[in-house]
Amino acid sequence: MGNDRxxxxxxxVSGPGYALLLAAGPAGRQRLMDAAAALPQLAAVPPAALxxxxxxxxxxxxxxxxxxQTVLTHLRTAAAHPGPVLVHLAGQLTLxxxxxxxxxxLARTTPRTARYTALxxxxxxxxxxxxxxxxxxxxxxxxxDETAWPPLRAAGPSGLAAGLTLYGTxxxxxxxxxxxxxxxxxxxxxxRAFAGLLRGAAExxxxxxxxxxxxxxxxxxxxxxxxxxxxxPGEAYPAPDAAPGPEAAGWAGQTGPAGAARSAGAAGAAGSAGAAGxxxVTPPRMPPGPPESFLSADPRPAPPSxxxxxxxxxxxxxxxxxxxVADPLAATHAAIFEAANSGRHSEAASMAAFWEQKALRAAGPxxxxxxxxxxxxxxxxxxxxxxxxxxxLWLAVADARLGNGEPVGHPEVEGAxxxxxxxxxxxxxxxxxxxxxxxxxxxxxxxxxxxxxxxEAVRRRAELLRAPARTR
Numbered sequence: 001m002g003n004d005r006x007x008x009x010x011x012x013v014s015g016p017g018y019a020l021l022l023a024a025g026p027a028g029r030q031r032l033m034d035a036a037a038a039l040p041q042l043a044a045v046p047p048a049a050l051x052x053x054x055x056x057x058x059x060x061x062x063x064x065x066x067x068x069q070t071v072l073t074h075l076r077t078a079a080a081h082p083g084p085v086l087v088h089l090a091g092q093l094t095l096x097x098x099x100x101x102x103x104x105x106l107a108r109t110t111p112r113t114a115r116y117t118a119l120x121x122x123x124x125x126x127x128x129x130x131x132x133x134x135x136x137x138x139x140x141x142x143x144x145d146e147t148a149w150p151p152l153r154a155a156g157p158s159g160l161a162a163g164l165t166l167y168g169t170x171x172x173x174x175x176x177x178x179x180x181x182x183x184x185x186x187x188x189x190x191x192r193a194f195a196g197l198l199r200g201a202a203e204x205x206x207x208x209x210x211x212x213x214x215x216x217x218x219x220x221x222x223x224x225x226x227x228x229x230x231x232x233p234g235e236a237y238p239a240p241d242a243a244p245g246p247e248a249a250g251w252a253g254q255t256g257p258a259g260a261a262r263s264a265g266a267a268g269a270a271g272s273a274g275a276a277g278x279x280x281v282t283p284p285r286m287p288p289g290p291p292e293s294f295l296s297a298d299p300r301p302a303p304p305s306x307x308x309x310x311x312x313x314x315x316x317x318x319x320x321x322x323x324x325v326a327d328p329l330a331a332t333h334a335a336i337f338e339a340a341n342s343g344r345h346s347e348a349a350s351m352a353a354f355w356e357q358k359a360l361r362a363a364g365p366x367x368x369x370x371x372x373x374x375x376x377x378x379x380x381x382x383x384x385x386x387x388x389x390x391x392x393l394w395l396a397v398a399d400a401r402l403g404n405g406e407p408v409g410h411p412e413v414e415g416a417x418x419x420x421x422x423x424x425x426x427x428x429x430x431x432x433x434x435x436x437x438x439x440x441x442x443x444x445x446x447x448x449x450x451x452x453x454x455x456e457a458v459r460r461r462a463e464l465l466r467a468p469a470r471t472r
Contacts, residue, residue, distance in 0.1 A: 015083035017051030019059045020074055024091040024119075026109040027064075031092070031185070032173050033143045036063050038090035038191035045198045051084050052204040066107040068119045075127045087128065088139045090188045093170065094118060095147040102148055102160065111147070116411075121160065129163040129341065137207060140168035140228060141191040149173065157228050163341075167211040169218070171225040193217035329355075336376065337383075345384040352376050371400050378419070387426035391436050394420035398443055408447045417447040421454060430465050437462035 021042050023035035039061055042050070047057035060078075065071050078085050092105045096115035103109070103118035110117070128136050140160070144152050149172045152159050160166060174184040193214040198204060205213070208230055215221050332355065340348035356373035363369045378393035398416035406413050424440055427433040441462060444455040 015053070016055045017047070017053040017057035017084040017086065018078055018081040019047065019050050019057055019086045019088065020062065020078045021059065021088045022062045022065075022071065022074070022090070024062075024064060024071075024089075024104060024106050026092075026105045027107055030105070030110060032145060033090065033092050033186040033188065035090040035092075035141075035188060038088075038141055038188035038195075039063065041192050041195035041199075042088060045195050049198050049201070049204050051086055053084055055083075057084075064107045066117075068106060068117065068123070071104075071106070071119045072123055072127070075124060079127045079131055083135075085128070085131065085136045086139065087124075087136070088141075088191070089168075090141045090191055091143075092173075093121075093142050093144040093148040093152070095151070096120075100147075100151070102152070104142075105145075125163040136165065137230070138164050138166045138168075139191075139194065140166060140170070141188045141194075142168065142170045143173055143186045144170050145173050152226065153224070157226055161228060165230050166228045167207060167230045168228045169215060169220050169225050170228070171220075171223075189218035190214055190220060333376075336380070340380050340383045345380070348380050349377070349384075352380055366400055366404055371397060371404075374400065375416075382423060387423040388429065388432045388436065391420045391423040391427065391440070394423060395436075395439055395443060398447065402446070413447055414449050417443050418449055418451075418454075421449075421458065424458075425461075434462065434465040437465060 021039055023039050025031045025033055025035045043059065043061060047059050048054060050059065051057040060074065062071065062074055075087070078087060089104065093102050094105050094109065094111070094114050095101060096103055096118070097112060098115055102121040103114050104121065104124075105114065105118050108117045124138070128138065152170060153172075157166075160170070169190045171186060174186050194210065197210055197213055197217070204210065211227075211229060215227055221227060332351070336348050336351045339345075339351065352373060356370065356377065359367065359369035359373050374393055374397045378390050378397065381387075381390035381393060394416050398413055398420065401410070401413045401416060402408070408414075420440060421444065424433065424436055427436065437458065441455065441458050444458050448455055
């Protein structure tokens with residue numbers, strides 16, 4: 001199951017399975033799909049058939065969640081399951097207004113608040129991408145709104161599939177009709193066909209075949225929709241018939257294990273476009289170029305536990321009538337995070353250190369560029385399993401932003417302190433955690449964040465750390 005390359009659907013991880021069935025969408029007129037209609041048919045499928053696990057499975061349904069942290073918690077529960085995992089998504093994709101990154105819209109999502117109220121797609125990839133190969137599959141029945149469809153159409157299936165074994169479909173938003181114009185509601189036809197085939201089968205067919213039959217029964221494949229055919233992280237998709245237009249700029253260069261999927265030629269083009277002025281010294285070796293699918297203008301931020309991520313330094317929107325400019329460091333970011341997510345932490349750290357030194361020499365320690373690379377290093381420390389170092393670096397980010405005059409309520413300042421707090425909770429060494437408690441409390445007193453009781457939580461743990469350790 002999951003990342004099975006042959007498409008046979010044979011599991012490489014045994015034991016009882018776990019299925020997370022998520023149906024989500026914004027409330028009111030912003031909703032483009034009746035996502036909840038996908039769940040009754042899926043829930044009627046025997047769990048063992050849904051997962052292809054003779055030992056049975058647990059099935060969890062999540063309908064119209066409002067908070068991305070709630071969804072993240074469920075994703076982490078699924079990611080921690082030792083057996084096969086299936087995540088089924090029904091809903092709509094949108095882009096946040098600043099980073100132009102894909103998000104799954106939730107109940108409170110609006111075009112202006114997507115960055116804070118929708119689920120970033122890279123959170124999904126980050127959580128499930130850490131699981132063993134062959135253990136996980138994502139099935140998606142999605143509609144893309146007007147912001148998400150053009151870049152996704154240009155990027156092709158790899159715009160979402162990087163790092164995931166992904167089956168399903170993405171369709172454009174239904175057109176508006178009538179006077180005044182009203183939009184129709186898309187229906188989860190793929191999900192219904194997928195569930196119907198599973199209910200009627202004596203045993204689950206191979207996933208690739210199941211996907212093909214579901215798409216056919218749903219009448220998909222002859223229109224503008226994208227079919228996600230389960231190509232694994234190491235498998236390259238063919239280039240789109242037409243070269244990606246300017247609208248694909250925000251999706252360029254996906255991070256994660258799929259980073260080596262595209263040809264070296266494409267990577268070279270990205271690298272040459274990404275040169276931010278002449279480089280005086282030879283940079284550290286980078287892996288083969290990543291696919292030009294989608295990447296934030298900054299590296300993928302870690303999914304924090306306290307609030308949605310606050311990525312920084314996105315390019316300003318282009319003036320009206322001008323095409324957006326692709327992130328000049330897209331290939332660099334993708335290479336760094338591909339190395340980190342592949343376990344090559346020293347390599348990733350050396351690449352980040354090179355670019356940080358370049359930023360320090362060019363613009364100074366309090367520049368946006370230098371702060372950006374501090375954030376990169378903090379996230380790399382998290383990936384490497386060093387929460388103390390990650391906490392230190394996020395504290396440095398917050399201090400630098402405050403020193404630059406950013407207000408204490410600014411989302412980037414709050415996000416840095418929240419992440420420092422989150423990483424500090426995982427520091428097991430009592431002396432190291434105690435040393436970090438004082439600067440964290442000082443920052444928390446200035447930046448309390450939006451979760452009540454955060455400062456008091458730091459104080460309580462600091463008191464416990466000062467108390468003598470109990471021995472048995």
